[in-house]
Amino acid sequence: MFQAEASAINVGTLHAGEMKTLPRTISPSVEIPGAGILGEGDSKVCQYQLDISAQNFTATEHLTFKKEVRIPWVFEYVVIRQFVKSRGKNTINFGYKTLAETKRWMGEN
Amino acid sequence: MARLGLALLRWKIEGHAWLEQVWENRWCGIALTAIGAAGCLSCVLWVPAPGVSVAIMGLAAALMAARTKATGAEKAAWMLIISTLLVTEVLAIHKDRELHDEQIALLFKQGENIKGQAETKFGELGGKLEGEIDTGKAILDKTNSVMKLSEQNLQNITGGDSFAVVTPQVWNGLVPIPLTIYNYGADARGSYGYYSRPRIEGFSSQSVQYVPS
Secondary structure, eight states: OOOOOOOOEEOOOBOTTOEEEEEEEEOOOSSSTTSSEESSGGGOEEEEEEEEEOSSOEEEEEEEEEEOSSSSEEEEEEEEEEEEEEEOSSOEEEEEEEEEEOSSOBTOO | OHHHHHHHHHHHHHHHHHHHHHHTSHHHHHHHHHHHHHHHHHHHHSOOOTTHHHHHHHHHHHHHHHOTTOOHHHHHHHHHHHHHHHHHHHHHHHHHHHHHHHHHHHHHHHHHHHHHHHHHHHHHHHHHHHHHHHHHHHHHHHHHHHHHHHHHHHHHHHOTTOOEEEEEOOTTOOSSEEEEEEEOTTSTTOOSOOOBOOEEESOOSSTTSOOOO
């Protein structure tokens, strides 16, 4: 997986249940080598990693696109949060909690 | 010395004979019977405490036994006196029992009064305590409400457990794909309303131009 060049978007206040359109678009590709492309042949997917920081914590969203016939792309995502599981004398063990994930490719019939 | 002893013996014999003559005299019997009758009458009129009549009855019996030469009428009088004293004793026992019952009843009444007063006081005290408890509960409820509001405010300020998800809008088939961001609140069900101020990093505006990290 590759992380694209950081270009932060400040969303502003987003209250519970609110959806905002971002001032960016995204153009996935499975053609350009080394550009977040996973898999081989027809099972190639394009994956992005988005760090969504808020005042409480930072969640990481792994956004994966797959080519589709009916519409150009379908996607799935998993949002995880890293937390400190335990602290040793010189070590810190992190745990990961899945906050949200799709169960299937979204946009697919 | 012997003469003195004989004189003393003679006086003793003469005194004894005189006392015996007095004791066996008819008038002594009448006087003793009169005294016994007077005691008996006083017992009948002023019923004494239990035991007094019995004591007098014992004395009368002793006198009757000691007067060996009493006439038939005297003996009958003594028997009447003793019988009357027996009845008097029974009356005394009854009177004592009634008095005891009255005292017990009075004590019970006093106890009931005290109990009633205590219940009234306890009732008043209980009412006051209930009032105080209600006041305390109301204060506690208010405090809990304030605490909940404070916690809610704190969660709104800090964002609580809310998180946002970027969702590409692929359904219209447009490329480049528009992006939206959605606040899930406290959890994926959005059961709490926390404000979130997300900042997204990790992809380029020219998103096809990836830079390997």
